[in-house]
Amino acid sequence: xxxxxxxxxxxxxxxxxxxxxxxxxxxxxxxxxxxxxxxxxxxxxxxxxxxxxxxxxxxxxxxxxxxxxxxxxxxxxxxxxxxxxxxxxxxxxxxxxxxxxxxxxxxxxxxxxxxxxxxxxxxxxxxxxxxxxxxxxxxxxxxxxxxxxxxxxxxxxxxxxxxxxxxxxxxxxxxxxxxxxxxxxxxxxxxxxxxxxxxxxxxxxxxxxxxxxxxxxxxxxxxxxxxxxxxxxxxxxxxxxxxxxxxxxxxxxxxxxxxxxxxxxxxxxxxxxxxxxxxxxxxxx
Amino acid sequence: xxxxxxxxxxxxxxxxxxxxxxxxxxxxxxxxxxxxxxxxxxxxxxxxxxxxxxxxxxxxxxxxxxxxxxxxxxxxxxxxxxxxxxxxxxxxxxxxxxxxxxxxxxxxxxxxxxxxxxxxxxxxxxxxxxxxxxxxxxxxxxxxxxxxxxxxxxxxxxxxxxxxxxx
Ligand SMILES: [Zn+2]
Numbered sequence: 001x002x003x004x005x006x007x008x009x010x011x012x013x014x015x016x017x018x019x020x021x022x023x024x025x026x027x028x029x030x031x032x033x034x035x036x037x038x039x040x041x042x043x044x045x046x047x048x049x050x051x052x053x054x055x056x057x058x059x060x061x062x063x064x065x066x067x068x069x070x071x072x073x074x075x076x077x078x079x080x081x082x083x084x085x086x087x088x089x090x091x092x093x094x095x096x097x098x099x100x101x102x103x104x105x106x107x108x109x110x111x112x113x114x115x116x117x118x119x120x121x122x123x124x125x126x127x128x129x130x131x132x133x134x135x136x137x138x139x140x141x142x143x144x145x146x147x148x149x150x151x152x153x154x155x156x157x158x159x160x161x162x163x164x165x166x167x168x169x170x171x172x173x174x175x176x177x178x179x180x181x182x183x184x185x186x187x188x189x190x191x192x193x194x195x196x197x198x199x200x201x202x203x204x205x206x207x208x209x210x211x212x213x214x215x216x217x218x219x220x221x222x223x224x225x226x227x228x229x230x231x232x233x234x235x236x237x238x239x240x241x242x243x244x245x246x247x248x249x250x251x252x253x254x255x256x257x258x259x260x261x262x263x264x265x266x267x268x269x270x271x272x273x274x275x276x277x278x279x280x281x282x283x284x285x
Numbered sequence: 286x287x288x289x290x291x292x293x294x295x296x297x298x299x300x301x302x303x304x305x306x307x308x309x310x311x312x313x314x315x316x317x318x319x320x321x322x323x324x325x326x327x328x329x330x331x332x333x334x335x336x337x338x339x340x341x342x343x344x345x346x347x348x349x350x351x352x353x354x355x356x357x358x359x360x361x362x363x364x365x366x367x368x369x370x371x372x373x374x375x376x377x378x379x380x381x382x383x384x385x386x387x388x389x390x391x392x393x394x395x396x397x398x399x400x401x402x403x404x405x406x407x408x409x410x411x412x413x414x415x416x417x418x419x420x421x422x423x424x425x426x427x428x429x430x431x432x433x434x435x436x437x438x439x440x441x442x443x444x445x446x447x448x449x450x451x452x
Binding site for chain 1: 337338340341342343344370371372374375376403404406425426427428429430432450452
């Protein structure tokens, strides 16, 4: 392998591509973390409440670490990046921003004097959607992370080698829970199937090609999204087959997130996530 | 005193100060025993401590970082720099024998050594109860009340216990 790149010797023409890659990683992490954290305290069973809260906390930690790498490359400080940007500045896929609510849930939710998101989640939340998303996400996360462990951009490679051990627990959880649900009751099988069909086009958005793919691949910084998607499929296809989930190869992927085109779900998620910080951005915690 | 021994005395003083800083979530174990101190040295007279984070999202890290700064400052160093490094990655294999003993005394089963291999469910299940040493235990949850803990149940003394989980 040619010489590693670090903060000091990263070629100027590659910098925008690395910055874009880091935004995608960071924004995916913070959004999946935020959405999974919505279950804290109201998860369907205690073990899953704890699992989702822990994995959310891990992903928030990963997001903070990626934002720190961005800050070192001259972007704003991590808190500003997380809490002061608007939806169109985010480079996450639409998949991670989706709410934990079935698309056919009633539009109205009772007002139980919590915040509206929590009231809606308590009335119409669908944990099957959250779990199937978490399964599909973490398998992509681990494929991406292990590819980046040998990235030529060394600060990123070091971070990914550090994150590896944490992600092991996420994949263990995802794989054993999917087996349980798929071989559980008719209800659990139906619900993961329904969630899977809804989520699949969005999940493909994880691998939306970007204008920087080829440059990053040529520089040995990150494989192309097409290559990562192939690896992801090789990993998940047997697990999905075992769970009785059939992939519809004809669906149109939900793209747009990587260029800042998002659905209302991201605007809503950011409104909750950024509310406290934006009340008093200069406060110290 | 030669300059080198003087330098070494100061570095020893930094390590002694670090030995007094504990993990706020497990107040019996020091940051040194936890294996998160990669290096301590003098850089142009400034005390520099390299720290490898345990879990990236661990809320105790900022507290430990501040406490390290205060402890080293209290040992007579005006300028203290605590650098977060990811290379080499921290793993639970870095916890010292003394650290493991203290975890067990605290009621937390120490992490199984992984020797660089990826952690498996079998490895986590292979855990002895910290209270009665029985190996007749069940893994209840790979996630626990803090990021670093898993929950087990001991069939011998019939109580649940937590483990500092292997990473
Ligand atoms: Zn026991």
